[in-house]
Amino acid sequence: MTPSSDEGRARTRPAVLDDVAELAGVSAMTVSRALNAPDRVRPETRARVMAAVNKLGYRPNPAARQLVTGRSGVLGVVSFDTTLYGPASTLYAIEQAARQNDYVVNIASLGALNRRSIGEGVERLRAQSVDGIVIVAPHESAADGLRHLSPGLPVVAVDAGEDIPVPVVMVDQRGGAVRATRHLLSLGHETVWHLSGPPNWIDARGRVEGWRSVLEAEGRPVPEAAAGDWSAYSGYRLGKRLAGDPSVTAVFVANDQMTLGVLRALREAGRRVPEDVSVVGFDDVPEAAYFWPPLTTVRQNFGEVGRHAFRLLLDRIQGTEQEGPRIVEPELVVRESSGPAPH
Amino acid sequence: MTPSSDEGRARTRPAVLDDVAELAGVSAMTVSRALNAPDRVRPETRARVMAAVNKLGYRPNPAARQLVTGRSGVLGVVSFDTTLYGPASTLYAIEQAARQNDYVVNIASLGALNRRSIGEGVERLRAQSVDGIVIVAPHESAADGLRHLSPGLPVVAVDAGEDIPVPVVMVDQRGGAVRATRHLLSLGHETVWHLSGPPNWIDARGRVEGWRSVLEAEGRPVPEAAAGDWSAYSGYRLGKRLAGDPSVTAVFVANDQMTLGVLRALREAGRRVPEDVSVVGFDDVPEAAYFWPPLTTVRQNFGEVGRHAFRLLLDRIQGTEQEGPRIVEPELVVRESSGPAPH
């Protein structure tokens, strides 16, 4: 259990290129080529080199390679609170895509979300000379931060709103909200209440806009939206207020966690879901199907977002500026928390 | 390979040490010292250097530095499915701790969990020459993988069971399960059923052991434990079976997601919680307090785990092998899903 006191690690210093070259009886350059451009070396030479590589357990030194090539093979991801389902899923997808393309991912989580912290995150990654950066920070401060980026490094953003000086991949929050709201109206509800996310989050804004646009287009009354902070607690607190108003029959909530709180508040007030009140969430977290009742919600495909972001970044790094898809459409998943309007 | 037509990026190549030295009128070495060992340079010289650094926007090249110092300032984290609350929280805590100590974190998420994938994750990070690695993979395959690590790189593991050749930080799963089980017995239940996690997960095993040990010590009947896969769905499926058995009055479930499924299954079977059946979960995810009813559960302090893991790794990197705390005690959080045994 207790580690050995004498670290006898000086027994064989790690092999370097010259060691391999010597063992294989070729020059260092040939070893380098055998590794990086195999078809520029005769097959039998390559075989000898590879044998030597394996025998010595040689591993290229990335620092040396980077020093001369200028590329590190590392991407940076700046993200806020990777504990949340959305950012965590996006990060995961980016990392998977990166791995498949022989990139590795450095993360910089932000403690707080403001312009300064974003700049710091970027600087921290830049100081490690990453080849490019994905910024996942769907907050208005990110937009500010992005406008003040020092140039010269490929950067793409996820869910970062409009008029931003970098390419953006985003989920069509507005469209998702439109679908949720239309769904509720189609069930016969006269109008739809909304509990939103924090107003300085881009995502939250898009959802409010989508919701409002449908109500206005349909000539329905537009109730005041109350803002939560994404947490179940805030949903509970705001839900209690709605639960006391008997005219409320349909609620669209900004995310699934808040919705959980809303469901509890409604239940405590004796209002049945969906018989008395229909509820629709946003995100489709894995647990949403096991809420009580199973939640009708809008699914965001975070995996797709992550993959697009990676691809976009790679294009910028390689200078192949093709336009890939940048908008990911969310999808309404109808379960049992929404139903026909009462009476 | 790369058909660079006209790489017009040479407008101002980034400043290097010599540029700063020239502008400040000193040697490169003095600039290096001013940056890395400020007290070995006269204050006014340092000031001149710093002025030049700022004027030129100089950033040290980490590859060059690493090439000569042998240290990269990067830590690696190998983790399985960083989408899950536990791993995500641990990762987050490690990253925070790393940042405060001027380290940056590289992640290698594993698609699958087996010996080979762990080895691959480690190799991927090693190929980037990280200074050390934290492995977060509470699965028996991790133990296997860890036994076959190539030596020479500081590694610590999180929740990796016993007889492992590397230092381990772990949550006392057994102790948490003991607390949960005792709590239920103290409420007058004759015995406690258990729905476990996948049996090849270290965490899941510890919880089973703790649960069983209490029942045996108290001479209670030990019902067979059924294993889920951590998901709400598996909890729902297994919960339905338990719900049909009227002798079941107390259930300890391996995590909160599964518990959500169990709660739904019980409700569908018309069994009230906690009046008919008491339920206790594990993890205390942020939503647990808003389950219906609010969930009694065992809180794991993932933040503490992450911090300890970082500290332990740093000690190994620096060779200061002090023994820090390696066991984190979870805590029972009593809410409303557990109550006195019926009749």
Added chain:
DNA sequence: GCTCTGATTGTTAGCGCTATCAGCTGGGGC
């Protein structure tokens, strides 16, 4: 037979930084 070509391999020269040791200065001790 001789030049020319393409395939293969080798040589040289750094990439940007820091470890190491050498050099220079000024003040204290005798």
Added chain:
DNA sequence: GCCCCAGCTGATAGCGCTAACAATCAGAGC
């Protein structure tokens, strides 16, 4: 007045790798 030492700064030599060009050789073409 001279030596010694501490405090500061500089010159040199790589760290391990690859870009760029040079060298070599076999075979093709005439």
